[in-house]
Amino acid sequence: KLSVKLRYNPFYALADNLVSLWTARAEMDRDFLLLNGDNVFHPQILQHLLAAQECCCLMIRRKACYDQDDMKLHVEDGQIRAIGKTLPAAQAESVGIMRFAGEGRRCLMGVLEDLVSRAGTTSKLRYVAGVQRLIDLGHLVAGREVGDLPWADVDTPEDLRFVRRHLQLFQGDEVEAPGRLLAAGARA
Numbered sequence: 001k002l003s004v005k006l007r008y009n010p011f012y013a014l015a016d017n018l019v020s021l022w023t024a025r026a027e028m029d030r031d032f033l034l035l036n037g038d039n040v041f042h043p044q045i046l047q048h049l050l051a052a053q054e055c056c057c058l059m060i061r062r063k064a065c066y067d068q069d070d071m072k073l074h075v076e077d078g079q080i081r082a083i084g085k086t087l088p089a090a091q092a093e094s095v096g097i098m099r100f101a102g103e104g105r106r107c108l109m110g111v112l113e114d115l116v117s118r119a120g121t122t123s124k125l126r127y128v129a130g131v132q133r134l135i136d137l138g139h140l141v142a143g144r145e146v147g148d149l150p151w152a153d154v155d156t157p158e159d160l161r162f163v164r165r166h167l168q169l170f171q172g173d174e175v176e177a178p179g180r181l182l183a184a185g186a187r188a
Contacts, residue, residue, distance in 0.1 A: 005024075007020070015124065018125040020127070022116045025109055031105055036096030036153070039096045039154070054101075054141075055100070058073075058080060058083075060094060060095060061145065062145065066093055071128060073091060075143050078143055092143060094128070097151075103139075111130045111137070
């Protein structure tokens with residue numbers, strides 16, 4: 001039932017996944033979910049995200065300490081205040097599963113256009129720069145915790161072996177998501 005369209009980013013090596021998301025802008029004509037293409041997750045995570053009322057919402061996980069590669073978040077009262085891999089202190093990490101609806105979707109599209117037009121093809125920018133710009137402009141970007149629901153970021157062969165060995169962790173009831181699913185970050 002899910003329609004899939006692939007978008008090619010010829011500038012990935014120069015401009016990273018910000019331009020990848022920008023190439024999908026024609027598909028953002030209604031509310032949508034943005035998923036990192038290298039994530040595997042339990043379908044109930046989508047159910048929690050779809051239940052969110054906020055126009056911009058990120059699924060997050062809190063843990064005791066954060067790795068260099070984690071997309072760190074500064075969170076206050078359920079609201080994301082900063083996002084980035086180099087944050088000096090973090091209260092959570094982004095799971096890479098997000099929802100943009102209504103005004104949040106429209107604002108994200110404007111931010112993407114602005115960032116891409118300024119950056120050209122010489123800046124390596126991730127799409128989270130767009131999320132940070134939304135925050136900087138005063139838009140509410142909420143964080144919703146995944147709790148104990150499993151998810152995995154598949155960056156290495158070891159990560160892939162783990163997911164294959166424990167595939168049952170990521171299975172559950174089928175979830176029908178209104179809107180669209182966009183995969184970002186996958187370089188298949």
